[in-house]
Amino acid sequence: DAGVTQSPTHLIKTRGQQVTLRCSPKSGHDTVSWYQQALGQGPQFIFQYYEEEERQRGNFPDRFSGHQFPNYSSELNVNALLLGDSALYLCASSFFGPGSTDTQYFGPGTRLTVL
Amino acid sequence: AQKITQTQPGMFVQEKEAVTLDCTYDTSDPSYGLFWYKQPSSGEMIFLIYQGSYDQQNATEGRYSLNFQKARKSANLVISASQLGDSAMYFCAMRGEFGNEKLTFGTGTRLTIIP
Numbered sequence: 001d002a003g004v005t006q007s008p009t010h011l012i013k014t015r016g017q018q019v020t021l022r023c024s025p026k027s028g029h030d031t032v033s034w035y036q037q038a039l040g041q042g043p044q045f046i047f048q049y050y051e052e053e054e055r056q057r058g059n060f061p062d063r064f065s066g067h068q069f070p071n072y073s074s075e076l077n078v079n080a081l082l083l084g085d086s087a088l089y090l091c092a093s094s095f096f097g098p099g100s101t102d103t104q105y106f107g108p109g110t111r112l113t114v115l
Numbered sequence: 116a117q118k119i120t121q122t123q124p125g126m127f128v129q130e131k132e133a134v135t136l137d138c139t140y141d142t143s144d145p146s147y148g149l150f151w152y153k154q155p156s157s158g159e160m161i162f163l164i165y166q167g168s169y170d171q172q173n174a175t176e177g178r179y180s181l182n183f184q185k186a187r188k189s190a191n192l193v194i195s196a197s198q199l200g201d202s203a204m205y206f207c208a209m210r211g212e213f214g215n216e217k218l219t220f221g222t223g224t225r226l227t228i229i230p
Contacts, residue, residue, distance in 0.1 A: 033217065042119075042206055042220030043160070056217050088158055092218075101148060101167065102210065104218060106160035 004107035025093030032074040035090040119221035138207035149190040154204040
């Protein structure tokens, strides 16, 4: 049973560019959440997708957008990259249903460096 | 709003000893979920243990147990018989009452196991 997968593993971009990160959820999961983890800090919630719609959003600007596909996989897009966007981007999947503890399982992350 | 506080930036523990990692939380939600994750240097966030706010008993998963004291709003992680492979960052996190919500993380504790 494959866990959560993310691609790419590492990415280097320059200021002003745009980036797309991808996530495939754990088998049987229908919800994908994205987090940003700056160096030395805990992850910060960006947004969550369920049934192909953004269900919740954290305190991130509109430069951060996403999408969920019918197969539950998801993309995170960041436009007009800033130096401060350099971070580890973590994707987590979960199952939203009765009896579930809604535990979020994380992928290995994408490390984005903005120069 | 939810808040997680982890007051131990770093801990050093002798191999085979037990270790307690502190976590206090604050929320106005009548029900909530508490989680502990382990993050090795590779970056992946590994789920360890879950405690629901209405669970009567403290959660246990192998060598991990959660010392849940609701009145004190604390959810400490206890690792028994520590191993060298336990060296990592440990994050306490919580979600709100509606389930499948965003996770709010603490700042983490870096645990180092000494041979």
